Amino acid sequence: MSIAPDNNSPQLPRVLIVDDSRMVRASLIKQIRANFDVREEADGEAGWQALLLDPTIEVVISDIGMPKLDGFGLLGRIRASKLARIQELPVIIISGEDENEAREKAKTAGATDFITKGTPTVELLARLDALVKLAQTRRELEKSREQLVRNYHGDVSVMAIEIDHFVELSERYGHHVAQLIHRKMSKLLSAKVRKEDTVAHLAEGQFAIISPSADLDACGAFALRMRRAIETIVMTYKEERIRITLTVGLASAHGDRHMTLEELIALAVARVADGKTMGGNIVVSDSGEVTPENVGRFSRLAVSVDHALTQLRTGSVDEVRRRLRELVGTMMPLLEFIDTEYRTGMPLGLLAERANLINIERTEVGAPIRAPH
Incomplete structure (x- = not known):
């Protein structure tokens, strides 16, 4: 896969500069x-008027000493705003000197960052880029949280995915090449996840996938497949071959654990760090490294039944047929429960055999399932 400029580049993020x-x-x-x-x-x-009228502004750079309303006054209004899009905006306070007193005041007032006039271009761009990505991630996470609250009350799992040696890639091939790799990885992840999942950008070369109604086994299986797929991709830049690998951290919360989305992401990111200390190109869960041998009972079988039903309704029978084995495995616990409750005597052992479900350690496979007395 060759690295080429993206001709469908999105609109550049907007920055508001306020200085007299x-x-x-x-x-x-x-x-x-x-x-x-x-x-x-x-x-x-x-x-301030520009912020009220222009919802496309993503970052504010403000001087301190200005007429009518100074930088601290503007910052105070932003943080006190009842509009979430304004209140949560990243704000960089800029000053002519590196004054500790001004820096502390800006921090106390809610400034996101503080720079001096004359800050080198590379540093300024890096800070702005990081703040824009942070703002975008917050919006994506908030959207995901609202969707989860509306639609799901079960497990929620998070995969933190980091491109190994991303900083070294940027230094060797240039920042623009690293950004292209980041974008291509983002598109690949978005194409592979379920429709109910959300892909969020945490930082350059780092992503999070938020998966409702998916346990660690399902996420572990997906992560292993994704890692193997990425290993087979070869990118070329100026006739030089570039291979990338991934380190993935997994975290999951059950409904009774009351973990917030931010806590889950932080936990998954911490497990990525653990994976990097282990050498990278690895999937890490709460019990350590995830491998095909220990990924779990239903790991290879996790698919979305809702998605399969939608495909059937729209006539995509062949798509469902290709995932039929995995669907049977995903539904097996439910089928066992139904058979137990209604004493139907469904031939679940035969079904498992026909679907060729390996690594499913059912008790008394093929024998009738007795309902509790």
Whole structure:
């Protein structure tokens, strides 16, 4: 797979620069205009009005000393706003000197970052890029949380996925090549997950997949398949072959554990760190390394029954037929329960045999299942 420029690039993220110095605004715009769309205002009051009227702004860079409304006043309004899109905006406070007092005041007031005028372009772009990704991830996670609350009350699992040696890739081939690898990985993940899953960007080269109604076994199986698939992909750049590997951390919360989505993601990311200390190119769960041998009883069988039903309703019979074995395995516990409750004597052993379900350690496979007295 060759690395080529993405001709369908999304619109550049918008940054609001608020500074009463035209020269400072012009200097900042020159530094970031290749990577960001810029809106500029000359005082805090005008900056505040811009925020109210322009929902596309993703990051604010504000001077401290300005007429009408200074930087601290603007920051206070942002953090006190009743509009979530404004209240949660990343805000960088910029000053002419590296003043500890100003830095502490900005931090206390809720500033996300603090830089001095004259900050090198590379550093400024890196900070802005990180803040934009952070804001995007928060929105994606909030959307996922709302969806989970509406639709699911069972297990929720998180996979944190990191491209191994991503920083080294960036240093060797250039940041633009690393970004292309990141985007291609994002598209690949989005194409492979279920429709009810959500792919979120945590940082450059790092993703999270939020999977409702999926346990660790199912996620472990998916992670192993994804890791093996990535190992077979060869990317080329200037006739040089690039191979990538993944380290994956898994975390899951049952309904009675009351873990928040943020806590689950943090736990999965921590397990990625554990995997990197073990050498990388590995899947790590609560019990250590996940392998095909220990991934679990139903690991190879996890598919979405709802998705299969939708495919049947829309006539995609062949798609369902290709996953029929996995579907039988996923539904087997439910079928066993139904057979026990209604004493139907369903030939589940024969069904398992016909579906060629290996590694399913059913008690008395093929024998009638007796209902409890």
